Amino acid sequence: MKLVKSLLLGSAAGLTLVAGAQAADLPIKKAAPVEYVRVCSAYGAGFFFIPGTDTCMRVSGRARFEAGYSQGYSRSSNNGDLMGYQGLGRLNVDARTQTAYGTLRAFVRFDMSSRTGAYLKSGTQERIARAYTATGVDTFSRAQQFVNVDKAFIQFAGLTAGRAASFYDFYAHDFEIIGTSLGSDVASTNLLAYTATFGNGFSATLSVEDPIFRKTPLFGTATAGNAASQFQIFTAASANLTPVLVNNAAGVPIGEAFYDVRQASRMPDFVGALRYDAAWGSAQLSAAVHELNAGNASTVLTFGGATIAPGSVVTPRIGTEYGWAVQGGLKFNLPFIAPGDSLYLQGSYGEGAQLYTGYSSYIGGYTVSAGNTQGAPFPTFFADAAVNPITGKMELSTSWTVVGSYLHYWTPEWRSALIGSYGEMSFGKTSRALLGGLNFNGLGNPVNSPGVSLFSASLRDTSQLVAGASIIWSPVKDLDIGVEGLYNRVDIKNGRVIDQNKAPGGVAAGVNAAGLPVAANGAVLPTTNYADTFQVRMRVQRDF
Incomplete structure (x- = not known):
C-alpha cells in the first residue's frame, strides 16, 4: 500500500513539473491598459472627457425641499x-465637443418632484401635461407627481434645436424662489432657432x-376646470364653445350658432x-407673433324652436387673427x-398674446380664468380674444x-431680493x-337683463399687483436656505361683482332701487371690486 501511494505522489509531482515547463514557454499576455477619466478644462469646472472620445461631459443636479403657506377664503372642497x-430632484447632463464650426453641445435636464397642498400642487403643470x-x-x-423633460436641445454653429427656454424671455423670475411676479417665463418649449x-x-x-x-383659451364655455358654465351649455369636458347670433337670408336674427373656439x-x-x-x-428687445384661430359652428339653435330650412340660416365664419407682443x-x-x-x-405689451406678457404668471396659465387664492371672490380672466356675438368677429384682448427685481448681498453668505410687478x-x-348684457342660456333665447350684467364676473378688465421679498442664507457653497413672502392684489377696473366668498353661488336676479344686485328672494347680494392674498414659502436647496 505504501508502494502504491509513493507511485501516485511521484506521478503527480512529475506532471506538475512538466506543466510548469510548458507554461514557461508560452508568450505572456499583457492586460489592456486602463484609460482613466481625464479632466476637461476647456468648458469650466466639472467637465471630463468621456473615455475613448474627444467629447467633454458634465453631470450635475439639484435636490430641493419646499414648504409654503397660502391664505384662503374658503374651506369648501380642497380650499382648506x-x-x-414639495420634494424635487433634478439631473443635468451637458456634453460638448470642439469642431471646425465651433462647439457642438447637447444639454438634457430632467425634473422630478412630489407636490402636495395649496399652490405647490400646480394646476398649470397638469393642464400642460407636465x-x-x-x-x-x-x-x-x-x-401631484411632476415629471418633465425640462431641457433637451442641441447647439451648433449658432443653431439651437430642441426643448429649451423661449428666446422671447429675459428676466424670467431669475431672483425668485418660486417665480410668480408678472412677466413671461416659458422655461420649456420646443423650438428651432438661429443666433447670429x-x-x-x-x-x-x-x-x-x-x-x-403660449396658448391661452379664447373666451367660451371652458373654465379652469374645463366645465361648461359661462353660457350654461352642457357639453363635453374638452369643448370650448361661444355663441354667435345667426340671421336668415333677410338679415333678421333667428337663432344662435355655437362655435368651437378650441384653437388648432x-x-x-x-x-x-x-x-447686448x-x-x-445686458439689454434685450424681443417680439413675437402668435396665431389665433377657431373652428366651425357645431350647433345651431333657433328662437322658439322653429324649423331650420335649408339656406335660411347665415352663419358667419370666425376669421383667423394674429396676436403679437413686444418686450424690453x-x-x-x-x-x-x-x-x-x-x-x-x-x-412687455401684447394684443391677443397674454402668455407673452405674463399677466397670468401668479394665478396660473393655460386656463381662460382662475382665482388668485382659494375661494377667491371672483375669477380673473386671461382670454386672448373673445368673439363678438353679433358680428362673429374675433376681438383681441x-x-x-x-x-423690477433687485438682488443684494449683505455678506457673501446672506442675500435678499425685492420684487415688484404690475400689469393690466x-x-x-x-x-x-x-357678452355681459346678453345672457345666453343655451336654449336659443338671449335674455337681456338691464342692470344685472353690471355685476357679472364675465370678461371684467382687471389690474394686478405682485410684490415680495426674500432672505437667503448660504452657509456653504451651493447650499441655499431661504424664505420668501409675496402679496398679490387684483382690482376690477370697471364696476363691481358679486362677492362669491360671502355669497357662494350668488346670482343676481335683478337690481333694487339703489342699483344694488338682489337675489331671486329679494336679498341684497354683497359685492366687491378687489381680491388680495399673501403667501409665505421656504426652501432648502443643494446644487451639485
Whole structure:
C-alpha cells in the first residue's frame, strides 16, 4: 500500500513539473491598459472627457425641499389646504465637443418632484401635461407627481434645436424662489432657432417656437376646470364653445350658432430678439407673433324652436387673427454696491398674446380664468380674444406688465431680493358689453337683463399687483436656505361683482332701487371690486 501511494505522489509531482515547463514557454499576455477619466478644462469646472472620445461631459443636479403657506377664503372642497410641500430632484447632463464650426453641445435636464397642498400642487403643470394628480378620496387634486423633460436641445454653429427656454424671455423670475411676479417665463418649449453674433456683445436671434406653450383659451364655455358654465351649455369636458347670433337670408336674427373656439396648432410662433451683453449688464428687445384661430359652428339653435330650412340660416365664419407682443429688458450689474448685486427692469405689451406678457404668471396659465387664492371672490380672466356675438368677429384682448427685481448681498453668505410687478388686462369693449348684457342660456333665447350684467364676473378688465421679498442664507457653497413672502392684489377696473366668498353661488336676479344686485328672494347680494392674498414659502436647496 505504501508502494502504491509513493507511485501516485511521484506521478503527480512529475506532471506538475512538466506543466510548469510548458507554461514557461508560452508568450505572456499583457492586460489592456486602463484609460482613466481625464479632466476637461476647456468648458469650466466639472467637465471630463468621456473615455475613448474627444467629447467633454458634465453631470450635475439639484435636490430641493419646499414648504409654503397660502391664505384662503374658503374651506369648501380642497380650499382648506393652507399648507403645501414639495420634494424635487433634478439631473443635468451637458456634453460638448470642439469642431471646425465651433462647439457642438447637447444639454438634457430632467425634473422630478412630489407636490402636495395649496399652490405647490400646480394646476398649470397638469393642464400642460407636465404633472399628474392623485385620485384618492383625500388625495384627489391634493397630491401631484411632476415629471418633465425640462431641457433637451442641441447647439451648433449658432443653431439651437430642441426643448429649451423661449428666446422671447429675459428676466424670467431669475431672483425668485418660486417665480410668480408678472412677466413671461416659458422655461420649456420646443423650438428651432438661429443666433447670429456680431461681436462687441451684440447678437440677434430668430426662433420658430411651439405655439401650444403660449396658448391661452379664447373666451367660451371652458373654465379652469374645463366645465361648461359661462353660457350654461352642457357639453363635453374638452369643448370650448361661444355663441354667435345667426340671421336668415333677410338679415333678421333667428337663432344662435355655437362655435368651437378650441384653437388648432396650425402655425408656429415667430420670435425675434436683439441682445447686448457687456460688463455693466445686458439689454434685450424681443417680439413675437402668435396665431389665433377657431373652428366651425357645431350647433345651431333657433328662437322658439322653429324649423331650420335649408339656406335660411347665415352663419358667419370666425376669421383667423394674429396676436403679437413686444418686450424690453435691462439688467444692471452693481458690484459697486456689493459684489453680486444686480437689478432687472422689464416691460412687455401684447394684443391677443397674454402668455407673452405674463399677466397670468401668479394665478396660473393655460386656463381662460382662475382665482388668485382659494375661494377667491371672483375669477380673473386671461382670454386672448373673445368673439363678438353679433358680428362673429374675433376681438383681441390687450395686456401689459412691468417688473423690477433687485438682488443684494449683505455678506457673501446672506442675500435678499425685492420684487415688484404690475400689469393690466383689457378686453374689447363691444364683445365685453354684449357678452355681459346678453345672457345666453343655451336654449336659443338671449335674455337681456338691464342692470344685472353690471355685476357679472364675465370678461371684467382687471389690474394686478405682485410684490415680495426674500432672505437667503448660504452657509456653504451651493447650499441655499431661504424664505420668501409675496402679496398679490387684483382690482376690477370697471364696476363691481358679486362677492362669491360671502355669497357662494350668488346670482343676481335683478337690481333694487339703489342699483344694488338682489337675489331671486329679494336679498341684497354683497359685492366687491378687489381680491388680495399673501403667501409665505421656504426652501432648502443643494446644487451639485
